[in-house]
Amino acid sequence: MVAGVTGVLEASGLTKAFGELLVLDGVDLQARAGQVLSVLGPSGCGKSTLLRVLAGFEEPTSGAVLLDGVRLTGPSPDRGMVAQAGGLFPWLTLRDNLAFGPVASRRSPAQVAAVVDELLTATGLDGFADALPKQLSGGMRQRASIAQVLANRPPVLLLDEPFGALDAQTRLRMHEWLRALLAERPTTVLLVTHDVEEALLLGDRLCLLSGRPAKIVEELPVPFGVHRGRGVLADPDFVRLKAAVLERVLAA
Amino acid sequence: MSAALLEDALVAAAPGPPRTRRRAHGHRLLGLLVPLLLLGAWYVVSSQELLSTRLLPSPGTVATALGDFFAGDSTTTLAGVVPFTGAGFEHLGASLYRCGVSWLLAVAVGTVVGLLLGLSQLARDLLDPLLNALRAVPLFAWLPLALIWFGLGEGAARAIIFVGALWPVLVAVSDAVGRVPTAHVETARMLGTPRRWLWRRVYLPSALPEVVTGLRLSLTLAWTCVIVGELSGTDRGVGAMMSAARETGRTEQVVVGIVVFATVGLVADLLLRAATARWVRWSRA
Numbered sequence: 001m002v003a004g005v006t007g008v009l010e011a012s013g014l015t016k017a018f019g020e021l022l023v024l025d026g027v028d029l030q031a032r033a034g035q036v037l038s039v040l041g042p043s044g045c046g047k048s049t050l051l052r053v054l055a056g057f058e059e060p061t062s063g064a065v066l067l068d069g070v071r072l073t074g075p076s077p078d079r080g081m082v083a084q085a086g087g088l089f090p091w092l093t094l095r096d097n098l099a100f101g102p103v104a105s106r107r108s109p110a111q112v113a114a115v116v117d118e119l120l121t122a123t124g125l126d127g128f129a130d131a132l133p134k135q136l137s138g139g140m141r142q143r144a145s146i147a148q149v150l151a152n153r154p155p156v157l158l159l160d161e162p163f164g165a166l167d168a169q170t171r172l173r174m175h176e177w178l179r180a181l182l183a184e185r186p187t188t189v190l191l192v193t194h195d196v197e198e199a200l201l202l203g204d205r206l207c208l209l210s211g212r213p214a215k216i217v218e219e220l221p222v223p224f225g226v227h228r229g230r231g232v233l234a235d236p237d238f239v240r241l242k243a244a245v246l247e248r249v250l251a252a
Numbered sequence: 253m254s255a256a257l258l259e260d261a262l263v264a265a266a267p268g269p270p271r272t273r274r275r276a277h278g279h280r281l282l283g284l285l286v287p288l289l290l291l292g293a294w295y296v297v298s299s300q301e302l303l304s305t306r307l308l309p310s311p312g313t314v315a316t317a318l319g320d321f322f323a324g325d326s327t328t329t330l331a332g333v334v335p336f337t338g339a340g341f342e343h344l345g346a347s348l349y350r351c352g353v354s355w356l357l358a359v360a361v362g363t364v365v366g367l368l369l370g371l372s373q374l375a376r377d378l379l380d381p382l383l384n385a386l387r388a389v390p391l392f393a394w395l396p397l398a399l400i401w402f403g404l405g406e407g408a409a410r411a412i413i414f415v416g417a418l419w420p421v422l423v424a425v426s427d428a429v430g431r432v433p434t435a436h437v438e439t440a441r442m443l444g445t446p447r448r449w450l451w452r453r454v455y456l457p458s459a460l461p462e463v464v465t466g467l468r469l470s471l472t473l474a475w476t477c478v479i480v481g482e483l484s485g486t487d488r489g490v491g492a493m494m495s496a497a498r499e500t501g502r503t504e505q506v507v508v509g510i511v512v513f514a515t516v517g518l519v520a521d522l523l524l525r526a527a528t529a530r531w532v533r534w535s536r537a
């Protein structure tokens with residue numbers, strides 16, 4: 001745990017039903033301050049629904065969401081969420097997209113400009129400040145979506161399969177980029193994915209969800225240290241853990 | 253990382269599609285072809301005297317009348333008489349002013365009511381049936397009522413233009429605002445946008461491309477309604493000149509009016525498109 005970082009996100013007994021359809025069935029989880037919690041689950045099990053409830057976009061049918069012990073309702077800049085499709089506004093340039101959050105929270109123009117410039121550099125998109133989202137590649141758009149949310153410096157970041165639509169190599173580069181980015185700004189991250197390798201590469205801990213209705217079937221620490229790069233992919237321990245987790249997911 | 257940067261730079265440096273640009277250029281030239289052919293046909297028909305000049309004046313007569321309309325020596329005329337020679341700019345100015353004032357009012361009212369309908373279920377429940385019923389009333393059906401309420405002249409003309417221009421804006425705004433993806437609204441809320449800012453930060457910009465289409469349609473309709481409005485007894489305006497010309501049997505002056513209407517309508521649409529281009533740029537392929 002990183003000293004001085006707040007942002008413990010907890011779900012306790014979260015249940016969510018859409019009419020007759022039960023999607024979340026008593027999900028308990030805790031994302032520790034400054035750590036990455038990977039949430040793995042089969043397609044359609046309710047991962048996006050879980051994140052939407054945590055973000056405050058959906059009311060839970062029962063149960064509660066707590067940030068540092070305080071019960072939450074409704075969305076807030078404290079929990080930055082990057083949706084599966086990304087969150088860039090197509091009518092704004094990259095610069096204005098990154099400025100959206102700081103402007104909404106009424107920071108001074110100088111502060112906004114400083115945050116935006118810093119994030120343009122951090123995303124390697126300096127040259128694209130005036131480009132529209134449609135003029136960016138898929139990888140660039142995902143980086144920009146994450147940066148847009150980080151502009152508010154949220155203690156908690158919720159990521160819904162942020163790299164799911166990218167090719168394998170780009171995804172690996174994105175993983176390294178994200179880990180470098182988070183190293184500089186300690187953030188509690190809840191990363192939803194169906195990619196076992198991604199969950200193990202990025203997560204400090206791992207939660208496995210069952211098929212719908214989703215509940216936590218297993219929770220385990222990921223033992224490869226903070227500084228794992230893509231070199232760890234060839235590590236026999238990593239390969240064995242990946243195979244074991246994959247078995248669990250397929251059985252879930 | 254540097255590899256990713258390189259790739260991004262290459263993506264961005266790739267030249268835009270030149271094919272679409274060439275095509276757009278080709279279209280414009282083709283668009284001139286048909287009017288030129290028609291002009292040629294008109295010339296042939298009138299020079300062979302296939303039709304009486306009362307039905308179809310020659311292009312030359314019309315061109316002369318057009319010059320006369322805008323550049324002739326104006327003579328003072330009695331009140332109630334609609335002048336022609338040298339009165340072009342006066343008539344055009346009157347029509348443009350009438351149209352502009354009514355159109356701007358229609359845009360303002362249409363935008364506000366459209367936003368209200370698009371954003372509020374309650375407003376939709378209250379107003380939708382009434383507005384849909386009113387929208388189905390043909391424009392000409394408003395004319396007698398406008399004449400009773402505002403009398404012959406300026407007021408009735410403006411009322412008719414306003415009604416004609418209102419619906420396209422209102423419908424475009426409420427439809428477009430109702431179609432704004434909830435994901436954008438959620439993202440804006442999550443990023444800390446207060447509810448009262450949503451319409452300006454999300455709904456309006458997201459709806460603008462569709463709204464601009466509505467504005468263009470509305471402006472075209474407003475300009476079309478100018479003639480309807482000016483039939484209601486104004487003595488200045490291109491439409492007023494045309495009905496006076498019809499009464500005195502000056503077909504070439506009627507055709508001058510048509511040429512003026514067409515040209516101004518085309519130019520106004522081009523200007524509006526240019527003025528709004530930066531709002532819709534993001535939505536164009």
Ligand SMILES: Nc1ncnc2c1ncn2[C@@H]1O[C@H](COP(=O)(O)OP(=O)(O)OP(=O)(O)O)[C@@H](O)[C@H]1O
Nearest residue numbers: 018021023041042043044045046047048049050194
């Ligand atoms: N607003 C809603 N109304 C009704 N049903 C919904 C709603 N949102 C989600 N569902 C249902 O909840 C279930 C879980 O959906 P969800 O999107 O959370 O799955 P997921 O795990 O994110 O899937 P994927 O891996 O494909 O992204 C689905 O059966 C879906 O139909």
Ligand SMILES: [Mg+2]
Nearest residue numbers: 047048049084
């Ligand atoms: Mg999902």
